[in-house]
Amino acid sequence: MAGHGSDFVAGGPPESGPVVALQGVGMRYGRAPEVLRDIDLTLSQGSFHFLTGASGAGKSSLLKLLYLAHEPSRGLVRLFGRDVSTLSRKETPAVRRRIGVVFQEYRLLSHLTVFDNAALPLRVAGRTFDGYRQDVKELLEWVGLGKKLSAMPATLSGGEQQRLAVARAVVGRPDLLLVDEPTGNVDHEMGRRILRLLTELNRMGATVLVATHDMPLVGETTFPALTLKGGKLSAAPSLAGARVPA
Amino acid sequence: MAEDEAMARPGPLLPKQGRQDRTLGLVIAVLCCLACLSAMAALAADRAASTWVSALGASATVQVRPKGDQTPSEAADKAAEALAGVKGVSEARALDRQAAEKLLEPWFGAGGVPDDFPLPRLVTVDLDPKTPPTAAALTQALAQAGLDATLDDHGRWMADVRRAGGMARAIAVGAVALFGLAAAAVIVFATRATLEARRDVVEVLHITGAEDAFLSSLIQRRFARVAAEAGAVGAGAAALLAAAYKLSSGADGFAPVLPLSWIDLLVVLAAPVLAALIAAIAVQRTAMSILRREAQS
Numbered sequence: 226m227a228g229h230g231s232d233f234v235a236g237g238p239p240e241s242g243p244v245v246a247l248q249g250v251g252m253r254y255g256r257a258p259e260v261l262r263d264i265d266l267t268l269s270q271g272s273f274h275f276l277t278g279a280s281g282a283g284k285s286s287l288l289k290l291l292y293l294a295h296e297p298s299r300g301l302v303r304l305f306g307r308d309v310s311t312l313s314r315k316e317t318p319a320v321r322r323r324i325g326v327v328f329q330e331y332r333l334l335s336h337l338t339v340f341d342n343a344a345l346p347l348r349v350a351g352r353t354f355d356g357y358r359q360d361v362k363e364l365l366e367w368v369g370l371g372k373k374l375s376a377m378p379a380t381l382s383g384g385e386q387q388r389l390a391v392a393r394a395v396v397g398r399p400d401l402l403l404v405d406e407p408t409g410n411v412d413h414e415m416g417r418r419i420l421r422l423l424t425e426l427n428r429m430g431a432t433v434l435v436a437t438h439d440m441p442l443v444g445e446t447t448f449p450a451l452t453l454k455g456g457k458l459s460a461a462p463s464l465a466g467a468r469v470p471a
Numbered sequence: 472m473a474e475d476e477a478m479a480r481p482g483p484l485l486p487k488q489g490r491q492d493r494t495l496g497l498v499i500a501v502l503c504c505l506a507c508l509s510a511m512a513a514l515a516a517d518r519a520a521s522t523w524v525s526a527l528g529a530s531a532t533v534q535v536r537p538k539g540d541q542t543p544s545e546a547a548d549k550a551a552e553a554l555a556g557v558k559g560v561s562e563a564r565a566l567d568r569q570a571a572e573k574l575l576e577p578w579f580g581a582g583g584v585p586d587d588f589p590l591p592r593l594v595t596v597d598l599d600p601k602t603p604p605t606a607a608a609l610t611q612a613l614a615q616a617g618l619d620a621t622l623d624d625h626g627r628w629m630a631d632v633r634r635a636g637g638m639a640r641a642i643a644v645g646a647v648a649l650f651g652l653a654a655a656a657v658i659v660f661a662t663r664a665t666l667e668a669r670r671d672v673v674e675v676l677h678i679t680g681a682e683d684a685f686l687s688s689l690i691q692r693r694f695a696r697v698a699a700e701a702g703a704v705g706a707g708a709a710a711l712l713a714a715a716y717k718l719s720s721g722a723d724g725f726a727p728v729l730p731l732s733w734i735d736l737l738v739v740l741a742a743p744v745l746a747a748l749i750a751a752i753a754v755q756r757t758a759m760s761i762l763r764r765e766a767q768s
Contacts, residue, residue: 292678314683314763322680332675336486344481349681354481393679 242306243267244432250300260286262456273427275443276436278453284436288403292326325394329405331386333378340374346397368392384415404435485689495661496701503705506650507739513643515729520636527625533594536619547592553616554596559604561597658753687758694754695747702746706739
């Protein structure tokens with residue numbers, strides 16, 4: 226990972242304020258009742274939080290709000306100090322490039338190789354192939370996929386797909402990393418390895434929010450956990466967040 | 472080795488849709504072929520009209536009726552003499568009775584004109600194409616010679632030919648435009664289908680920070696390439712058909728209705744470029760419209 230120096234395109238200068246600030250946020254799909262209600266949440270830069278709750282509690286919905294895949298039905302969402310409701314269509318991609326997302330179902334592009342999947346955010350950001358080739362190779366070696374650069378996602382195991390999804394999420398050095406159920410499809414040992422990967426990224430400066438219902442995994446760390454229940458955050462979030470002990 | 476291949480060059484961000492691209496290419500190739508044939512037909516119609524107008528404008532016909540004791544031949548000879556002296560007339564010839572009877576053969580049959588039938592006598596006048604005389608000058612020369620004659624300067628025919636030529640050209644140009652519109656419509660449909668079929672890919676690209684213009688350009692490049700290649704195939708087919716028509720239309724390569732020239736075949740060179748351009752514009756407008764609409768929904 227050392228090779229992924231300061232030349233990544235995504236990731237702007239850190240702001241002094243919180244990376245994420247939600248005030249009185251609600252969210253609904255179509256005309257259905259709100260799946261999120263009165264959400265107040267602040268994540269400071271470099272923090273690491275778990276987001277827990279039963280299936281259907283709204284964890285994925287909250288993440289969708291944060292990676293700008295859905296608009297709130299009410300309330301204020303600020304990312305990197307910017308009210309997202311004021312973002313124009315042209316400004317949104319620049320904000321999204323500062324966010325890395327690991328989807329629960331990975332959402333790897335099945336027609337692209339492991340290498341091309343991992344390089345996706347850099348291509349989208351306009352980096353040249355020669356410019357990112359070595360960086361992506363080193364990152365994939367770091368996540369243990371160095372021997373599978375040409376493999377197609379369908380040929381990978383669940384754990385490998387998970388690691389590839391993580392690699393794609395972090396390759397652009399995002400300021401905010403959102404991870405949805407990272408251990409949902411892998412065994413406990415793989416879950417721990419993925420968690421170590423995430424804590425390493427947090428140590429490097431990324432703000433991390435991990436949605437999970439894997440409470441034993443949460444219990445193995447000292448990171449604060451936010452709990453969603455019935456669409457509401459039932460535990461007060463830590464304003465300062467927590468850093469991984471050195 | 473396989474790892475080296477992965478790092479040799481990036482794969483296409485949009486998955487290949489070979490079947491769809493081939494079908495689209497076939498349709499565009501056919502449309503381009505028809506558009507090229509229409510364009511060549513327009514050029515040939517224009518040339519035919521110009522040739523006919525120029526031939527009609529280079530001559531006039533005078534119908535002479537004998538007066539008093541004059542025989543028809545005397546009247547015709549006198550008219551030819553009077554017209555030959557007009558500035559801008561290259562030659563004036565009185566047609567004899569046999570020539571006049573030949574003109575009536577379609578109606579009377581060979582030798583079918585009765586001997587005592589009062590045939591009008593004609594004088595054909597060849598005009599200098601650079602300085603042709605006016606109809607008034609010719610009429611005045613006939614009047615001064617004391618002849619009962621009627622001048623036909625072919626003006627009505629020239630107007631008809633010009634109108635027909637213009638109509639043929641307009642139809643051909645309209646056909647080219649319609650083929651272009653049809654190609655654009657097909658590409659719009661293919662763009663919609665691509666965005667619909669690869670919604671998953673588009674969504675991931677959006678979330679990773681892709682701009683609408685970036686996504687649009689992915690489809691634009693692909694369909695512009697398909698259109699250019701198909702345009703080249705269609706243009707090649709049109710050129711072959713036109714060459715076959717020209718070679719089979721007579722030893723001198725002249726077909727009276729559509730006098731195609733070899734240089735007309737060069738028009739096909741524009742087809743691939745125009746096809747790619749139409750595709751690029753159609754994709755850009757469609758994709759941006761769809762992506763904006765989806766963002767608002």
